[in-house]
Amino acid sequence: MAVQLYKPFERLNFSKQSCFLSGEKLQSTEEEIQVFPLWLMQEYQLQDKPFKLLDESMSTYSHMKLPCSSKVYDDAIEPLEKEIRTAFLTGYDSVIQLPELKLFQWIGKMVYGILFNEIRIGMIQQKAKGEEFIFSQSLVHKFGNLHLMLQSLTQAIVFEGNLPWSIRVFKIDAKQDLFNYRDEINTLTFSIAMKDFGIIACLQDNGTNAIYHKDTLTKINIKPLHPAQFEEVCARFFYSNYLFNRLPEYTVIPTHDTVFIEAMPLMGMSNKPLFDSWLNKTYAQVLENFWKPWGVLLFEILKDPENPMSYLFNENKEFLPAHSVDLPS
Structure with missing residues (x-):
């Protein structure tokens, strides 16, 4: 018998009575986990800090939770959290050694946790109005694939060919331990900065954003970044993933003990470029948001509309060392 995968998006099952990852019925309401791991919230005193949802309402970091069976927690979530916690609290040299799959699972679990809460709130609001909950089929497709890939935490899943994501780890030359977290749910884009490292992830682009920014990534290589430089890289990735105009498809082949997932070619039947046109004015608006600190x-960013301000590169497109970044006084 082939491996059985849980597919909550087929029936929009986001009940708190079912485990988010396996779908099994839970024995009590206490079977749940924090979307943002407890160790991370304690490290940066996040528990009661506000967290803005898509409908502009406010929650808190600690209020975001996921229904999770004791078995899934013991066998999958807890071991992953222990490994990530040890690496993250140690810093860049340990984080860079983590397998990409582990980073994807940890990031994906958080992003899916936010998504789960957003969907439940939307369903409750629509029900209160007596209206049907409408979910874009493209988002159902995209989020369903994210959930499918997350089941690599509990199932033997092999990713063949191109990996479904772009994930990059950067060293940050920070004078103090700053914590910064961002996500964009619709595009499945994520970034986090803490200690002496930063991570950027596009969770379902088949690696195309890393290719799109190949020149930037090559010039940075393993050089440490000023925090403002890292945020500039984030702005570039968040904007390019917004411009990414394909809905990736995957061939999924379950066998009796393993599920094989392979990314299908993105070009498909279209000759259209994979990314819409880059507009400096729009990018500058994104960058302004990332540079708010x-x-x-x-x-200031658009003094030269053809060449938006950059802390990464000089006018000759050469990389600027972190110590040479001259921020506004």
Whole structure:
């Protein structure tokens, strides 16, 4: 008998009575986990900090939870959290050694946890209005694939060919331990900065954003980045993933003991480029948001509309060392 996969998006099953990952019925309401792991919240005192949801309502980091069976927690979630916690609290040299799959699973679990809570809130609001909950089929497809890949935590899943994601780890030359987290649920884009490292992830692009930014990544290589430089890289990835215009398809082949997942070619039947046109004005608006901690304003970024301001590269497109970054006073 082939491996059985749980598919909550087929029937939009987001009940708190079922394990988010396996679908098995839970024995009590206490079978749940934090979306943001407890160790991370304790490290940066996040528990009661506000977390804005898509409908503009506010929650808190600690209020975001996922129904999870004791078995899934003991066998999959807890061992992953222990490995990630040890590496993250040690810093860049340990994080860079983590397998990409482990980073994908940890990031994906958090992003899916936020998504799960967003969907439940949307369903409750629509029900209160007596209206049917409408879910875009493209998002059902995309989020369903994310959940499928997350089941690599509990199932023997082999990713063949191109990996479904772009994940990059950067060393940050930080004078103090700053924590910064961002996500964009619709595009499945994620970034986190803490200690002396930062991570950027596009969870379902088949590696195309890393290719799109190949020149930037090559120039950075393993050089440490100023925090403002890392945020600039984030802005580039968040914007390019917004421009990414394909809905990836995957061939899924379950066998009696393993599930094989292979990314299908993105070009398909279209000759259209994989990314829509890059507009400097729009990118600058994204960058302004990422540079808010340093108070860099849009008009400064766009003094030269053809060449938006950069802390990564000089006018000759050469990399600027972290120590040479000159921030506004």
